[in-house]
Amino acid sequence: xxxxxxxxxxxxxxxxxxxxxxxxxxxxxxxxxxxxxxxxxxxxxxxxxxxxxxxxxxxxxxxxxxxxxxxxxxxxxxxxxxxxxxxxxxxxxxxxxxxxxxxxxxxxxxxxxxxxxxxxxxxxxxxxxxxxxxxxxxxxxxxxxxxxxxxxxxxxxxxxxxxxxxxxxxxxxxxxxxxxxxxxxxxxxxxxxxxxxxxxxxxxxxxxxxxxxxxxxxxxxxxxxxxxxxxxxxxxxxxxxxxxxxxxxxxxxxxxxxxxxxxxxxxxxxxxxxxxxxxxxxxxxxxxxxxxxxxxxxxxxxxxxxxxxxxxxxxxxxxxxxxx
Amino acid sequence: xxxxxxxxxxxxxxxxxxxxxxxxxxxxxxxxxxxxxxxxxxxxxxxxxxxxxxxxxxxxxxxxxxxxxxxxxxxxxxxxxxxxxxxxxxxxxxxxxxxxxxxxxxxxxxxxxxxxxxxxxxxxxxxxxxxxxxxxxxxxxxxxxxxxxxxxxxxxxx
Numbered sequence: 001x002x003x004x005x006x007x008x009x010x011x012x013x014x015x016x017x018x019x020x021x022x023x024x025x026x027x028x029x030x031x032x033x034x035x036x037x038x039x040x041x042x043x044x045x046x047x048x049x050x051x052x053x054x055x056x057x058x059x060x061x062x063x064x065x066x067x068x069x070x071x072x073x074x075x076x077x078x079x080x081x082x083x084x085x086x087x088x089x090x091x092x093x094x095x096x097x098x099x100x101x102x103x104x105x106x107x108x109x110x111x112x113x114x115x116x117x118x119x120x121x122x123x124x125x126x127x128x129x130x131x132x133x134x135x136x137x138x139x140x141x142x143x144x145x146x147x148x149x150x151x152x153x154x155x156x157x158x159x160x161x162x163x164x165x166x167x168x169x170x171x172x173x174x175x176x177x178x179x180x181x182x183x184x185x186x187x188x189x190x191x192x193x194x195x196x197x198x199x200x201x202x203x204x205x206x207x208x209x210x211x212x213x214x215x216x217x218x219x220x221x222x223x224x225x226x227x228x229x230x231x232x233x234x235x236x237x238x239x240x241x242x243x244x245x246x247x248x249x250x251x252x253x254x255x256x257x258x259x260x261x262x263x264x265x266x267x268x269x270x271x272x273x274x275x276x277x278x279x280x281x282x283x284x285x286x287x288x289x290x291x292x293x294x295x296x297x298x299x300x301x302x303x304x305x306x307x308x309x310x311x312x313x314x315x316x317x318x319x320x321x322x323x324x
Numbered sequence: 325x326x327x328x329x330x331x332x333x334x335x336x337x338x339x340x341x342x343x344x345x346x347x348x349x350x351x352x353x354x355x356x357x358x359x360x361x362x363x364x365x366x367x368x369x370x371x372x373x374x375x376x377x378x379x380x381x382x383x384x385x386x387x388x389x390x391x392x393x394x395x396x397x398x399x400x401x402x403x404x405x406x407x408x409x410x411x412x413x414x415x416x417x418x419x420x421x422x423x424x425x426x427x428x429x430x431x432x433x434x435x436x437x438x439x440x441x442x443x444x445x446x447x448x449x450x451x452x453x454x455x456x457x458x459x460x461x462x463x464x465x466x467x468x469x470x471x472x473x474x475x476x477x478x479x480x481x482x
Contacts, residue, residue: 026383027382027383027384027481027482028383028413028481028482032413033413034359034381034387034411034413034414034481035411036357036359036389036408036409036411037357037408037409038355038357038391038406038407038408038475039406039407039408040353040355040393040404040405040406040407041403041404041405042352042353042401042402042403042404042405042467043401043402043403044351044352044397044399044400044401044402045399049351049352049353051351051353051355052355053355053356053357053391054356054357055357056357056358056359058359058378058381058387059381060381060382060383060413060481061380061381061382062382063382063383063384094382094383188380198380200380200382202382
């Protein structure tokens with residue numbers, strides 16, 4: 001008569017264990033058989049006997065679990081280039097499982113919300129996002145299958161909105177949820193575990209998440225323009241023939257860098273640009289488009305300052321026109 | 325603290341819901357093994373244990389390993405020694421362990437858990453813990469004709 005599910009009545013069965021047991025943080029591997037047989041010796045009258053009981057077997061089911069930690073502990077700077085956030089996802093269950101990975105940038109305490117551009121698995125395991133090598137997944141899609149205790153690194157590339165200002169902070173959450181099942185601990189997913197064993201949701205609820213920090217690193221540019229008039233009579237009156245020296249100061253502040261900073265200014269109508277009067281930091285620039293930073297056309301000047309870090313020394317541009 | 329004594333054999337029979345000794349071993353004594361799952365329920369700080377058929381078993385579950393015996397002959401049986409290896413995916417728990425002898429070396433040496441020490445190479449000997457136990461053993465001096473009994477130990481799934 002059938003006694004209990006999972007019991008195998010056997011004759012002279014082997015004692016002990018089938019299926020291999022190794023020490024795992026997650027516990028005995030799902031599918032492992034726990035087998036028990038009792039042996040007895042006794043005497044009755046003048047004879048001694050040895051007997052063995054049946055072997056009873058119980059199979060270990062799968063306990064589903066996951067843990068997520070943020071590996072980038074100090075805030076990652078985000079500016080004109082996207083930030084790469086790194087998380088570790090670990091299968092804390094006792095059997096193989098895969099996990100849906102979702103990067104969510106809208107955390108309630110954020111001073112700005114980034115946008116998630118890319119979610120990728122660290123396929124070559126080097127802790128660095130290698131485009132073309134590391135596997136990109138759709139945000140919310142599942143990872144590959146992870147064995148019990150195995151972990152992967154996950155990259156989330158986040159882009160800053162144009163509304164962020166320098167040193168504002170933000171967080172992005174990565175959530176990993178077991179594909180086998182999640183919910184209240186103890187929920188049963190019959191037959192859904194590895195090799196068809198039953199799966200039970202463990203203490204983590206089958207889902208976990210971690211927050212990684214961003215800090216906006218932007219630069220702010222102010223241009224200040226001033227004019228100095230020298231008239232032909234030794235005074236400062238803006239009369240025909242007077243020379244006007246315009247000075248433009250580019251001042252960059254912030255923890256970031258202004259990239260490709262280019263200053264342009266148009267000659268005011270009623271004036272004539274004085275050829276080759278353009279200077280940068282007091283050094284003369286040629287009007288022609290050549291290897292130096294400045295050019296002057298019929299209508300105005302252009303000076304390409306390149307990348308200027310916040311807090312760098314001010315850049316001073318000057319040029320002269322004559323009032324017609 | 326659990327007090328599931330040997331005398332509650334009738335409860336065990338009810339739970340098994342089957343003839344106790346379906347497989348009669350050759351000779352005078354029939355021996356039957358079973359495993360139960362400890363379903364512990366805590367209400368208002370009071371924990372009750374119900375031993376049920378193991379439908380799903382996961383790491384951390386507490387199990388009860390049960391051996392039942394009956395002298396089916398018309399003569400007394402002497403010096404009945406039952407040896408039960410502890411399966412490696414489970415660890416013996418100390419509750420009730422003073423009811424039997426244990427071995428930490430696969431059955432070479434025996435003693436009460438509280439008296440044993442464990443010596444590993446390069447490490448100073450220390451008191452044996454229940455998780456070190458490899459085998460458990462009961463010695464019953466006499467079983468009268470027709471008499472029966474239940475032996476059990478508690479273990480947790482590693």
